[in-house]
Amino acid sequence: MNVLDKIIQDKRKEVECKKQVLPIKQLESSLLFQQKTYSLKESIQNGTGVIAEFKRRSPSKPHLNTQLNVWDAVKTYQDFKVSGISVLTDGKYFGGSLDDFLLARSAVEIPLLRKDFIIDEFQILEAKSNGADVILLIAAVLSTAEIKALSKFAKSLGLEVLLEVHSLDELNKSLMPTLDMIGVNNRNLKDFTTSIQTSLDLAEFIPNDFVKVSESGIQDGTTIQLLRNAGFQGFLIGESFMKTDDFERNAQVLMANFS
């Protein structure tokens, strides 16, 4: 079983347990008090395009950065003009939580992506009630019917949808009007290697109605320029920001390089 299958197996159990504790009706009632929302799509189109990620660890990097405080990190990202922030909320594999997400929401006024493995409407309600602007759907773990139902539900709550693909097959089965952005993940989930070529190969097949986002393994401005030339406007970057002892200085240098 590959790591993604294992994550999804665990996620199904996690969501079923959460549903026992917090009934959907209770989550729905919290949506009555909604705050302002921010469009990631527009922010990418009008800004640097960088979606900076807060992730403490990952299956490929078990000790990425366990010291950093989420509040300080997202404030720094906002100061250096990222277009949006991705906050990992998966606990078991990425060391994240919805508490991290809520803290991030209270700290910044820019678009926030809830980064998790979404398989159920319950998680979309959770995302909305914790102040998310965008959710991620991963084509590798969802059928076309599931992508349709989940993206439609997200749109009905005013959320934007970033759909992630790794291949042309995943792209072809997923294209539908309820998506806002298509992300190409450059990480091979079998061996964790990253190759920007994955994005470059798929770029021409993504219709221009969608904002194109390249995800994973982006480290320098030269790579961003290559991706921009291929039509990408968004760049989801985690490790390059997180793997440092001097977070603020590193973010400043990277953003100068990426812009």
Ligand SMILES: O=C(O)c1ccccc1NCC(=O)[C@H](O)[C@H](O)COP(=O)(O)O
């Ligand atoms: O990062 C991992 O090891 C990973 C493993 C299994 C599923 C997903 C994984 N990462 C999620 C991501 O999509 C990345 O965190 C994101 O694209 C940023 O990538 P990077 O800049 O390489 O940290």
